[in-house]
Amino acid sequence: MITLKQLAELSGTSIRTVRRVLDNYPHVNSEKRKLILDLAKKYNYVPNMAARSLRLQKKNFVGILFSAFDKNASLHKLNLLNEALINNGFYPLLGKIAENNQLECEKMFANWAGIAEFVVVFIQADHDFTQKEFLSSMHRKYPLKFIFADCDMHDAEYIVAVDRAGSVEQMVHQIAEMGFKHFLYCGKLPSRKQGIEKLMHSRLPMQISMIESNYEFENGELLGDSIASSNADVVFFDTDRMAAGFYSYAQKHRIKIPEDIAVVGLDNEIYGSYLNPPLSTLSHPSEELIQRIMDIILKGKCAVDPLPLKFIVRESLQK
């Protein structure tokens, strides 16, 4: 690690001159310029980030908090955000939310303060309410701007919302138009359920039923009998992995998808397209989400209308 000062000494000039050269300013004796450039290259001068940000009072880092790292969609968002940040000269700093240790979190935020201005929070809607409140309070305590991405928050300054309920509602309309007669919803997540409930008493030319259930793989499998005996011709699950569970049941019990019953999931997990037939799903608007996050970070502006999910129709949904 060579410093500017050393470079100045080696070249027999001063720091000021070295800087002019490295900054590609004009008005430098060309011999000195060459000498300095050679030396910089030889000793591979790299500016010290810590000193630079101290001097410039600049916050180049962006914190990233994830709670559910296990889903394909989370990974995709992380990838996109990472790339966008780096392309714009920021350094993505990964954090973690310590489940039962708020002190640890606070320590992390304390350390981030001073180098980061923004913290992007990806916490699944429907989960972690206490953590969201905690984070919300951190916003007041530390000089950090929290951007809540798809978190179902209402009282924070920077929010990028995703309208799951509205998108689910929209999807049901589309399915009704396709000619299905009996729509079954399996799950319990409010973000989905609310969309269905809005339709329960509408005069859609399609019957709507619900089965309350958890949303894991096993639940989709366990619910098989109930679904089969429901007479529904299309079933929608809270998650793709729950839908995958039903696929497993269907295969064992020789239920044909979509002939006997059409299936739709949510999350657009990679394996959905590996299933037979490929699973239809509601996909996260990851690109748009990241775009909005970057708008906040770069321009401080924040669109208010929530983003819709994208309805991806594959072979599992055909009439």
Added chain:
Amino acid sequence: MITLKQLAELSGTSIRTVRRVLDNYPHVNSEKRKLILDLAKKYNYVPNMAARSLRLQKKNFVGILFSAFDKNASLHKLNLLNEALINNGFYPLLGKIAENNQLECEKMFANWAGIAEFVVVFIQADHDFTQKEFLSSMHRKYPLKFIFADCDMHDAEYIVAVDRAGSVEQMVHQIAEMGFKHFLYCGKLPSRKQGIEKLMHSRLPMQISMIESNYEFENGELLGDSIASSNADVVFFDTDRMAAGFYSYAQKHRIKIPEDIAVVGLDNEIYGSYLNPPLSTLSHPSEELIQRIMDIILKGKCAVDPLPLKFIVRESLQK
């Protein structure tokens, strides 16, 4: 953002005293102590990371480079590493490998130099040879220590190796012991292939065949006919997603797994356990890998023996 100096002024003492209090040192007038603590709390003093690391010449950051972010296993490793780093007082800094832009990479490394000592590189074995060479050269150019995790590198200082070939060989032995008679390998990745090739001329009581192929989902599906007519009673694929492709073929053609043919994949992707029957697989030794990385970072020591994959036998592999 309040500073130590301001805190000293506000409390009518000096920096030195403020520090003693904040560091919980004894020998401070208890009235002053209380006053300072109150002020620190009121103005929410947090030390400035940039200043601290400049002063201490300390490198708290650890860079992380991923090339294949799309796999479940990568995500798991990232999660584990992230947690381990944070628990040990480091800040995980995400980077990206710009495909065709080494200049961009260099800029990133230049910026990392000064705040990071280590860079953990997760690049899939069998891929990205040019990038690996490039990274290897970066090691000499920038004052960064690259830890190559599961990268099939040989000439770097810090390597955490995973022995795919040996693990595949071992697995074939186990399968032979289970009583299978004809083992078929589908794929082309050298890390797997080499393990099989070692066995081709051994006197295992099991026939071994190979079909050269790419390792994506589609390939597993397209290879269905060849596999079905091969008379093999067990088939091993380069990747789980390729195995999933064969599952899709098998379902369409009423081939029963494992009765007609047993199946094994590699990667332990989450959806493997969602398949029907659950897919047997060779799993990445993620925990051990991260453990070794942390050993290098914390103690500078690096175990030399490569880590084996873990053979996970599920219902897709039964005699």
Added chain:
DNA sequence: CTGAAAGCGCTAACAC
């Protein structure tokens, strides 16, 4: 064209 120097916020050695 080029040098000297202030100061970002922190730590730690040194003084009293």
Added chain:
DNA sequence: GTGTTAGCGCTTTCAG
């Protein structure tokens, strides 16, 4: 017990 100060490496202002 407590105050003063040097200096980490950088950027930038001010003089010449």
